[in-house]
Amino acid sequence: MALLVAENLSVGYQTQNGYLHAVEGVSFSLDAGKSLGFVGESGCGKTTLGMAVMRLMPSNGLIREGRILFDGEDLLKKTDEEMRQIRWQEISMIFQAAMNALNPVHRVIDQITEAIHTHTPSHNKDEAYEQVRVLFKFVGLPEDRMRDYPHQYSGGMKQRAIIAMALACKPKLIIADEPTTALDVIVQDQILEETKSLQREFGVSIIYISHDISVVADICHDIGVMYAGQLVEYGAREEVFDNPVHPYTKALLSSYPTLTGEKSKLMPIPGEAPNLINPPFGCRFSDRCTEARVSCRSNPPVWLEITPTHKVLCHQYGKHCGE
Amino acid sequence: MTVFNNDIGLSERFHWISRLLEGWSIYKKSFLGKIGLTLLAVFALMALCSSIPPLIDPMYQPMAGVDPEIFKATGPSTRHWLGTDFMGRDILSQLLTGARIAFMVGVSAAFMSVFLGTVIGMIAGYTGKFMDTFLMRLADMIMVMPALLVLLMLAALFGQLSIWFIVFFIALFRWPGVSRVIRAQTLSLKHRPFIEAARVAGASNLRIIFRHIMPNVLPLSFLYMTFQVTSAIIIEAALAFLGFGDPGTVSWGMMLQWVWKTGHMFKAPYWLLPPGICISLITLSFYMLGRAMDEVLDPRLRKEGETD
C-alpha cells in the first residue's frame, strides 16, 4: 500500500484581492521507502503542497478539496491534536531557507531533544542525548558542537542540524522543501549525497521540492512537474527526465546546461506565469507554450496516460495513448 | 531613472500633493487616528477660544482676573462654568489658556528638537567616521540624562525660568532620540544608487544631504514630531507642577501646582480634575495621531490581509 496518497487536492489562500488558487487538482502517490520530487518555478505551488500535507497552512490558507491519505487515513479529517501528534513523529519537514529555522536563544541540542520529548516522553534525558549523538554522527556534525547556539554554526552546519532534527523522531516521511538552495554547490552536493544515503539507511520516504530538475532527478524515484498550481507531468524519473512529454517539462530541461550530449543553446522560457487569482480556463501554460493550439486556450486539459506510470496534463499528446 | 534635477521639476511638485492625499485616505481608515484628530481639534478650539473670556470681562483673565465677589475656591456655577480657584480666579479661562500654552510649548519644542535631530542625524549618518562617532557619543550622553531633573538644577542656578528657556532646553534634550532614527535611515539611503549617481555627478556633500537625503527622511521626522510634542508637554507640565515653571504663564501643570500646594486637592475636584484630564488626553491624542501616521508611512503596519 502506498504511504501517502493525495487525491484531487486543491489548496489556496484568501487574499485582499480574492482567492488565490495555489494548488489545483493535484493527485499523486508515494510508496514507503521511495522518494518523489516536485519541480517547478517559484509560485507554482510546490511549497504550498508540502505545507498542506502537514496541515501547516497560515490563517488565510484553505484546503478546499481533496484527500490526503497517510497510511490509509485522511489527514484532512484529523483534529488539531491528532495532527500535532502526527507531525514530526510520522511526517517531518525541512523548510526552505532553513537558516532561521532554529531558535537563536536555545541550544541546538535542546531544540532536537524537545522534539524527541514531545513525541516520546518516555525517553529520559540520557537516551535523548544519545539519540542526538547518533544523529549528529550520521549527518556529519562534530559531537562537541551539540551544545552550541545556532548562530555559532555555519550555513551548512545549520542545514545538517535541521536534517538531524527532522530525523529525530524517526518519521516515515520527510518533506524537504528546497533544502539546499541557500548553500554553495559543494555543500549542496554533500547534502544531496547524505540525503540519498539517509534514505537507504533509514528507509524513510522523501518528498523533495525544488526548482532544480537536475537535483530532483538525481535523488527521486518519481518526479512531478508543477506549473501554475497544477501537476502537469508525473512519472518515474527515467520517464520524465529522458522522455519528457509536456512542453513545460521540455522547456525546463532545455533551460539547464548538461555536461554530456550535444552542445545546444540554453533556452529560457519567455513570458510569465498566469495570475492565480483568476486563472485561465484553458491550459494554464498555453500562453507560453511553443506548441499551443487555439483549443488549448479554450479547453482545460485532461490527464492522458502515456505509460501506466507516466501521465501528462496536456491536449497535444492524445496520439500517444491511442485516443 | 534620471538623475538630473531639472527634469523632475513639475512632476515632483504634483507627486508631493498626490502622496499627501494618498496618505490622508489611509489615515482616515484608522480608528485611533480619527479619535486622535477629533480630540486634537477640540483642544485646538480651546486654545483658540482662550482669548475670548478676557474680552468679555477682565474678571476672566486667567492669571490676574479675580472675581470681586469670590475669595476662595468655589464649585461650578453659571458665572464660572468650572468654578474658581483659591484666589477667586475663573478655572475655565485658565484651562483654555493652558491649551494654548500646551500647543505652543509642544509644537515649538518638538519642531526645534526634530529640526536639530534631523540635521544632526543626517550629517552623522552621511559623513561617517569621526563626526559620526562624536555626534552619537554626544547623543548617548544626553539621552542618559533625565531632562526634568537637569531643568530643576538649571532652575536652582538661574532662578525662575522663562517659558522659552524651558522650550529651548526641552528641545536640547530630545534631539538625540530623533537623530538616532534619522541617522539609521540616512545610513540605509547612503548606498542607494541615486545617491551614488549624484555623487558621481559632482554634487557636494551638503547638496546631497539637503537635496536628496532630506526629502526621504522628512516623513520620518514628521512622525517623530508627534512623539516629541507629547514629551515636551509632559516635561513642561511636570516642571510647572513642581513649581519651577514660568511664573507668568498659566499652564495646566501650573494649575495642578496651585491646587496641590494650596491644600485644595481633596476639597476641590472641579479644580483638580480638569487640568489633569486635559494633559492626559492631549498626550493620548498626539500618541494616537502618531500611531495612525505610522500606519501611513509604514505599509507593513496597515491592517491588510496577509498574503503568503
Add this chain to the structure above:
Amino acid sequence: MELRRYIGRRLVQIVVIFFVILTVLFLLFRLAPGDPVSRMVDPNLTPEDAALLIKEFGLDQPLWMQYLYYLKNFFTGHFGFSFHYGQPVVQIIGDRLPNTILLFTTSIILSALVGIFLGKIAAWHKGKKTDTCMTLGALVTHTIFLPWLALIMIWVFAYKLGWFPITGMISVEIWLDPKAGVWIKALDVLHHMTLPLATLFLIHFGSYLLIMRSSMLDTLKEDYILTGRAKGLPEKVIRDHHAAPNAALPVVTSVGLSLAFSINGGALTETVFTWPGIGRELVFAVSHNDYPLAQASFLLIAIVVLLSNLVVDILYAYLDPRIRY
C-alpha cells in the same frame, strides 16, 4: 570572554559620561549668575566658619584648582553641609538612597514583568477582545499624567477610603516601638509603598506591554515558530518557550532606553507621596536653594541612572546568547 570585554567597555563609557556630567555641573555652578561662593557656603554661617569652608573647597583659588578640589572632595565624599538640615550632605543622601532604590527598582521590575506577560498574551490573541482591551488599557494608562495620577490615588485610596497612609514611608509609632519585629516594620514599609508603587506601575507597564506585543507579533512570523508548529509542539510551548524569550529582548532594551524618563517619574512620585528618596530631596533642595544638597542629590541620581543602564545592558547580554557567545 566576550561578555567580560563588553561589560568592561560599557563600564568605561559610563565612567566617561559621569565625568563629563561632573565637569559640566562644576562649570555651571561656577559660571551661573550670582556669587558662586554663596552656593557652597551657607550665607548664614559665621565669617569664621565660612572662611573654613572656603578653605576646604578652595573657593578662593583659580578655576582649575577649584576643579581639582572639587574632584578630590567628590571622591572623598565631602559634599559640604546642607543649608537646610545643617548636616553633612553625604549623610543625608546616604540615608535617602536605599529608599529610592527600593521604590524605583521594584516598580521597574514589576511593570516590566507584568508588561511582558500581558503583552505576550495580547499578541497571542491578536484582534480578539482580550487584545483590544489590553492594548487600549495600556494606551490609556501610559498617557495619564503621573503627578496627577498620584494625586488622584492619594485622594481616593488614602483620603476617601483611608486604606493607605497619605504620606511618608514609615509609621513613626511602629518604628519607635522597641517590641516591633522586623516583619512588622517591613509590612509597614510595604503598606506605605503600595500607593506610590501602584502609581509608577500603572504609568509604566503600558509601554512595556505595547512593545512586547509588537515584538511578539514580529517574532511569530519567524521561521523557527513555523518549525515549532511542524515539530508538533503544543501551542503554549511555542508561545512561552520559543516566541516569548525572543520577543522579550527588545523590551529589555526599551527598559534601558527609558531609564532617564523613569527616574523623572520616580522623583515626581517621591515628591507627591513624600517618600524620603533622593528624587524628593533634589526637588526639596532646589526649592530651598540648598545648593550643596541639590548638587549632591543630582550627582547621585546621575550615578543611579548610569548604573541602572549598565545593569540593563548586562542583563540583555546575558539573555541573548548571540552576544554572550
